[in-house]
Amino acid sequence: MNDAAAKVEEAGHTFRPETEEQVRDAVSWAVSEQTPLAVRGHGSKAAIGRPVQAANTLDLSALSGMTLYEPEELVLSAKAGTPVAELHALLAENYQEFAFEPMDYGPLLGGEAGRGTLGGLFSANLAGPRRIRNGAARDHVLGIRAVTGRGDIVKSGGRVVKNVTGYDLSKGLAGAWGTLAVATELTFKVLPRAESETTLVLLGLDDAQACEVMALAMGSVAEVSAAAHLPETVRRSFVGGVLSASATVLRIDGFAPSVEARFERLAAIFKALRVEWLNAETSRQLWREVRDVKPYADGTARPIWRVSTAPASAHAFVMALRMEAGVDAFYDWQGGLVWMRMESDPEAELVRRHLSANGGGHATLVRADPAIRAAVPVFQPQPAALHALSKRLKAQFDPTGVLEPGRMVADI
Amino acid sequence: MATPAMPEVQEKTLSRREAIVGDLRAIVPGEGVVDATNSMRAFENDGLTAYRQLPLVVVLPETVDQVSRVLAYCHENEIRVVPRGSGTSLSGGALPLEDAVLLVMSRFNQVLEIDYDNRAVRAQPGVTNLGITTAVQDEGFYYAPDPSSQIACSIGGNVAENSGGVHCLKYGLTTNNLLGLEMVLVTGEVIRLGGKHLDSEGYDFLALMTGSEGLLGVVTEVTVRILKRPETARALLIGFPSSEAGGQCVADIIAAGIIPGGMEMMDKPAIAAAEDFVKAGYPLDVEALLIVELDGCVEEVDHLIDVVERIAAKNGSTTCRISMSDEERATFWAGRKAAFPAVGRISPDYYCMDGTIPRKELPRVLARMRELSGHYGLRVANVFHAGDGNLHPLILYDANEPGELERAEEFGADILKLCVEVGGVLTGEHGVGVEKRDLMGTMFNETDLDQQMRVKCAFDDKHLLNPGKVFPQLRRCAEMGRMHIHRGQMPFPDIPRF
Numbered sequence: 056m057n058d059a060a061a062k063v064e065e066a067g068h069t070f071r072p073e074t075e076e077q078v079r080d081a082v083s084w085a086v087s088e089q090t091p092l093a094v095r096g097h098g099s100k101a102a103i104g105r106p107v108q109a110a111n112t113l114d115l116s117a118l119s120g121m122t123l124y125e126p127e128e129l130v131l132s133a134k135a136g137t138p139v140a141e142l143h144a145l146l147a148e149n150y151q152e153f154a155f156e157p158m159d160y161g162p163l164l165g166g167e168a169g170r171g172t173l174g175g176l177f178s179a180n181l182a183g184p185r186r187i188r189n190g191a192a193r194d195h196v197l198g199i200r201a202v203t204g205r206g207d208i209v210k211s212g213g214r215v216v217k218n219v220t221g222y223d224l225s226k227g228l229a230g231a232w233g234t235l236a237v238a239t240e241l242t243f244k245v246l247p248r249a250e251s252e253t254t255l256v257l258l259g260l261d262d263a264q265a266c267e268v269m270a271l272a273m274g275s276v277a278e279v280s281a282a283a284h285l286p287e288t289v290r291r292s293f294v295g296g297v298l299s300a301s302a303t304v305l306r307i308d309g310f311a312p313s314v315e316a317r318f319e320r321l322a323a324i325f326k327a328l329r330v331e332w333l334n335a336e337t338s339r340q341l342w343r344e345v346r347d348v349k350p351y352a353d354g355t356a357r358p359i360w361r362v363s364t365a366p367a368s369a370h371a372f373v374m375a376l377r378m379e380a381g382v383d384a385f386y387d388w389q390g391g392l393v394w395m396r397m398e399s400d401p402e403a404e405l406v407r408r409h410l411s412a413n414g415g416g417h418a419t420l421v422r423a424d425p426a427i428r429a430a431v432p433v434f435q436p437q438p439a440a441l442h443a444l445s446k447r448l449k450a451q452f453d454p455t456g457v458l459e460p461g462r463m464v465a466d467i
Numbered sequence: 468m469a470t471p472a473m474p475e476v477q478e479k480t481l482s483r484r485e486a487i488v489g490d491l492r493a494i495v496p497g498e499g500v501v502d503a504t505n506s507m508r509a510f511e512n513d514g515l516t517a518y519r520q521l522p523l524v525v526v527l528p529e530t531v532d533q534v535s536r537v538l539a540y541c542h543e544n545e546i547r548v549v550p551r552g553s554g555t556s557l558s559g560g561a562l563p564l565e566d567a568v569l570l571v572m573s574r575f576n577q578v579l580e581i582d583y584d585n586r587a588v589r590a591q592p593g594v595t596n597l598g599i600t601t602a603v604q605d606e607g608f609y610y611a612p613d614p615s616s617q618i619a620c621s622i623g624g625n626v627a628e629n630s631g632g633v634h635c636l637k638y639g640l641t642t643n644n645l646l647g648l649e650m651v652l653v654t655g656e657v658i659r660l661g662g663k664h665l666d667s668e669g670y671d672f673l674a675l676m677t678g679s680e681g682l683l684g685v686v687t688e689v690t691v692r693i694l695k696r697p698e699t700a701r702a703l704l705i706g707f708p709s710s711e712a713g714g715q716c717v718a719d720i721i722a723a724g725i726i727p728g729g730m731e732m733m734d735k736p737a738i739a740a741a742e743d744f745v746k747a748g749y750p751l752d753v754e755a756l757l758i759v760e761l762d763g764c765v766e767e768v769d770h771l772i773d774v775v776e777r778i779a780a781k782n783g784s785t786t787c788r789i790s791m792s793d794e795e796r797a798t799f800w801a802g803r804k805a806a807f808p809a810v811g812r813i814s815p816d817y818y819c820m821d822g823t824i825p826r827k828e829l830p831r832v833l834a835r836m837r838e839l840s841g842h843y844g845l846r847v848a849n850v851f852h853a854g855d856g857n858l859h860p861l862i863l864y865d866a867n868e869p870g871e872l873e874r875a876e877e878f879g880a881d882i883l884k885l886c887v888e889v890g891g892v893l894t895g896e897h898g899v900g901v902e903k904r905d906l907m908g909t910m911f912n913e914t915d916l917d918q919q920m921r922v923k924c925a926f927d928d929k930h931l932l933n934p935g936k937v938f939p940q941l942r943r944c945a946e947m948g949r950m951h952i953h954r955g956q957m958p959f960p961d962i963p964r965f
């Protein structure tokens with residue numbers, strides 16, 4: 056055994072590559088040693104997924120830096136380890152943004168706010184309240200460079216929006232939690248940020264009424280860019296507690312004259328209800344708090360579910376679940392995203408049974424003790440044929456299973 | 468045009484043709500199996516009419532169960548299958564193979580469910596793109612991606628090609644408006660992806676399927692997002708003395724934070740052809756014509772019309788008309804929408820290209836294209852999705868003139884290579900198909916292409932679905948999957964560590 060190998064036997068290593076070639080070398084070495092790697096940026100989302108048994112870690116935080124930014128072309132590229140906060144700041148200087156409003160998992164998972172890398176944003180396919188109008192990270196990524204689990208450096212996509220040249224691996228690798236390939240550089244579409252915004256607040260609705268109201272609003276000409284319902288149990292957590300009752304909140308943003316006009320349209324639809332509004336600054340704060348799940352960023356490890364479902368039946372799902380389990384919930388994405396905090400047990404089987412009976416979709420256990428995450432499927436279990444296809448895809452990217460094995464599914 | 472080399476024909480399939488037709492008839496009864504040469508002629512090409520080939524047999528299934536059984540049968544007997552929607556592909560994606568079953572999805576023509584509360588439509592793949600909008604327009608909704616072929620092309624074909632249209636600048640491509648799919652794998656297994664909810668529960672197979680050109684599976688159901696139709700839309704028709712000025716105007720509009728509902732540019736030859744054809748009132752003394760459409764609430768549109776008008780003037784526009792009615796807006800668009808047939812009138816044949824470039828490269832690319840046009844002795848007219856950099860150069864040629872067709876193809880290939888050279892891509896929305904297959908190497912190296920082919924292997928390891936398309940070379944999956952691992956032989960990597 057050579058010296059280097061001996062060192063590895065002793066304790067796991069944390070590799071901190073500064074170049075794409077070094078990422079490749081680390082993965083190739085891991086393949087030849089048959090030793091799995093944990094892949095991380097800042098580690099701000101390391102607590103999501105099944106616990107991975109990996110002796111060695113590939114830390115991408117030193118593979119950092121913006122490599123291309125052309126505001127007038129609406130395009131930005133950066134190495135995977137670039138802090139997202141840095142990119143937000145850079146974009147803000149040019150009145151631009153990632154239009155999908157990537158959330159910050161930090162506080163919810165008991166960590167700091169403002170951490171996270173571009174690679175992590177991509178691998179977790181982050182989104183925010185504007186998901187219903189503008190999509191998620193996967194809808195804005197244009198190109199990728201990555202190292203596969205075979206130790207190959209590959210690229211896909213490009214720097215232009217319209218591109219159907221070959222399979223869309225850029226989108227295909229988004230949300231794979233690093234289990235297929237290690238992203239080394241990413242290119243994103245960026246967009247102008249809204250000049251102005253306001254939020255219409257409808258007070259005192261129950262969950263079912265709120266789902267109806269949100270559907271009406273999203274189907275109106277007011278071009279609502281975010282719709283959430285904050286029930287009585289959570290409303291105090293938001294904007295310093297100024298919401299006086301359960302609040303159904305509808306955001307309008309864009310050019311100032313347009314925001315004003317659309318606000319009037321929206322208010323007219325709901326004139327029979329208790330209507331208030333938030334100014335731009337308060338509105339921004341509210342949606343940041345909704346985005347980052349403020350009510351449940353409570354410093355505990357109580358189980359948190361992130362449920363993606365058909366918006367109109369979300370309340371029925373929560374109602375059915377409430378009959379059998381202790382659950383607190385609020386809704387984003389017109390109801391299509393339900394954040395749920397469980398009293399103690401995650402009740403995975405129950406959650407998924409009621410979900411499939413009420414609108415369908417998928418439930419991810421984004422927060423729970425490691426022991427629970429090892430025992431309960433964190434990601435929604437898939438039907439046999441789809442599961443088998445997922446396995447085959449994993450095998451084509453990472454045949455020996457060195458990249459985050461088992462993070463999403465036990466045998467993938 | 469000489470069809471690029473296709474995979475070697477499987478003699479064992481050809482020699483068993485009669486038996487295969489019989490077996491398929493047992494699965495899809497009645498008119499659903501077409502094997503007479505005369506009747507198969509209707510299917511021998513798609514929108515890329517230069518390439519023609521009769522299929523082994525045409526099958527038109529009506530149910531998912533039939534699709535599943537046909538595919539399982541073909542899989543078991545190692546018979547190739549080419550899926551087809553409406554056959555409007557411009558890249559030869561639906562071009563039949565001599566030894567392949569052509570699986571035509573046009574009988575899957577029902578809208579299955581309209582759900583306004585969830586703003587979703589569930590439809591069979593043979594429903595036309597426009598058919599989705601037609602189904603919901605009475606309630607004021609529409610489906611945003613709008614390829615020019617929308618009267619004819621199928622929503623399943625749109626998924627397979629990730630089709631775009633004028634409105635995609637603001638509202639996204641097919642991939643951004645697709646919520647769910649039901650598909651049949653080549654083994655006959657039926658899989659559902661997504662639904663009325665967002666994001667996938669595991670790997671993003673919806674993303675991989677969109678734009679996969681019929682190589683990964685057969686789409687049997689589609690769920691798409693519908694949107695409320697904007698309150699109003701108005702357009703500006705702006706002429707510039709140079710393409711540089713037009714290009715700068717586009718850049719300035721975007722720099723002002725405006726994402727128009729549509730932003731299209733035409734060059735002088737395209738303007739002349741369109742005006743001659745539809746008499747839209749286009750100015751003939753400009754080098755570049757820009758159509759900018761703004762949609763939304765009345766107040767927003769009025770506000771932005773003013774802003775865009777000022778930006779245009781600042782960039783030296785020589786004409787600027789603003790639509791005052793929907794009829795007037797429609798005339799602005801009439802010439803652009805008829806650009807392809809208009810060019811078809813001034814030349815016996817034309818060849819439509821589809822590269823994308825970073826917008827700022829437009830003047831350079833147009834200048835180089837003029838040089839190439841001189842070099843090849845062929846005229847070229849350009850229509851351009853200016854907002855997102857997607858170019859459609861139309862090369863004019865006469866197939867009856869010896870050598871012109873080959874020159875047109877070479878010219879086209881040079882244009883696409885140029886697109887890649889300036890940081891763009893080979894195809895923005897028409898797909899690789901057969902047409903651009905052999906140019907894939909200009910954008911991707913072998914490692915890139917191998918990894919793409921490995922995705923194919925996860926779905927179809929015998930290369931039975933639409934072989935000969937997209938990939939310049941077919942490599943056996945078993946061969947590509949191999950990995951030689953020797954424990955301890957890789958040096959410990961020389962990388963910064965903690």
Ligand SMILES: Cc1cc2nc3c(=O)[nH]c(=O)nc-3n(C[C@H](O)[C@H](O)[C@H](O)COP(=O)(O)OP(=O)(O)OC[C@H]3O[C@@H](n4cnc5c(N)ncnc54)[C@H](O)[C@@H]3O)c2cc1C
Binds near residue numbers: 549561622625629685
């Ligand atoms: C005049 C004209 C204008 C056009 N304008 C545009 C435009 O503006 N924007 C644009 O993007 N495109 C445009 N196109 C190209 C074409 O219309 C699109 O690519 C369209 O999506 C193809 O749909 P189709 O149903 O005709 O598919 P087909 O041509 O039948 O097939 C295309 C590909 O999809 C596969 N396929 C079809 N159905 C299925 C299915 N159910 N499951 C799996 N695979 C399937 C086929 O195998 C093939 O590879 C235009 C074409 C024409 C002729």
